[in-house]
Amino acid sequence: MKFCSDCGHPLQFAVPPGDDRRRFLCPACGAIHYQNPRVVAGCIPEVDGRILLCRRAIEPCYGRWTLPAGYLENGETVTACAERETLEETGASVERLVPYLLFNICHINQIYFMFRGRVVHVSDQPGKESLEVKLFAEAEVPWEQIAFRVITATLKRYFGDGRAGAFPFSLDDIGPSPDIIPARSR
Numbered sequence: 001m002k003f004c005s006d007c008g009h010p011l012q013f014a015v016p017p018g019d020d021r022r023r024f025l026c027p028a029c030g031a032i033h034y035q036n037p038r039v040v041a042g043c044i045p046e047v048d049g050r051i052l053l054c055r056r057a058i059e060p061c062y063g064r065w066t067l068p069a070g071y072l073e074n075g076e077t078v079t080a081c082a083e084r085e086t087l088e089e090t091g092a093s094v095e096r097l098v099p100y101l102l103f104n105i106c107h108i109n110q111i112y113f114m115f116r117g118r119v120v121h122v123s124d125q126p127g128k129e130s131l132e133v134k135l136f137a138e139a140e141v142p143w144e145q146i147a148f149r150v151i152t153a154t155l156k157r158y159f160g161d162g163r164a165g166a167f168p169f170s171l172d173d174i175g176p177s178p179d180i181i182p183a184r185s186r
Helices: 078-090 149-164
Strands: 012-014 023-025 038-047 050-056 069-071 092-105 110-122 130-136 170-173
Touching: 038 078, 038 092, 038 149, 050 078, 069 078, 078 092, 078 110, 078 130, 092 149, 110 149, 149 170
Parallel strands: 038 110, 092 170
Antiparallel strands: 012 023, 038 050, 038 069, 050 130, 092 110
């Protein structure tokens, strides 16, 4: 940020009185411009032991496979966001969404909240952000063509939990290095 969205004055980047971190401050009107993580909500759409993935028609990662997910809108619940993104990207309607994973991705200021959901209807056409959608069993997942590390981590956890016969809610972190995906709690 360079200018105050309240008054247009150039901003400073400093620690406000009583705070513990640097923020964008306006010396003219006193506004403090907080920047907070972006929340992404998504879904693992399930159909008879398989999951529905979509192949991206947009950047980043054009042509790679992912789970349907996207940014939470103002005034929207995380559940509604996961349902909306699933419908928009795959053409599938889901029900019985159950919270499954929350990933902190601090190095890019994101929080991923993933649900499991049962597919009740799939359209003949994918959404405009997808080239195609396809159901995959674990052995069929194109692991080398998955778009994002958080999706790979989600899928590995999901299939591992499926083999164990239980899907507990988990909280985890995705670090800045591809080698860092610590298991915080299960």
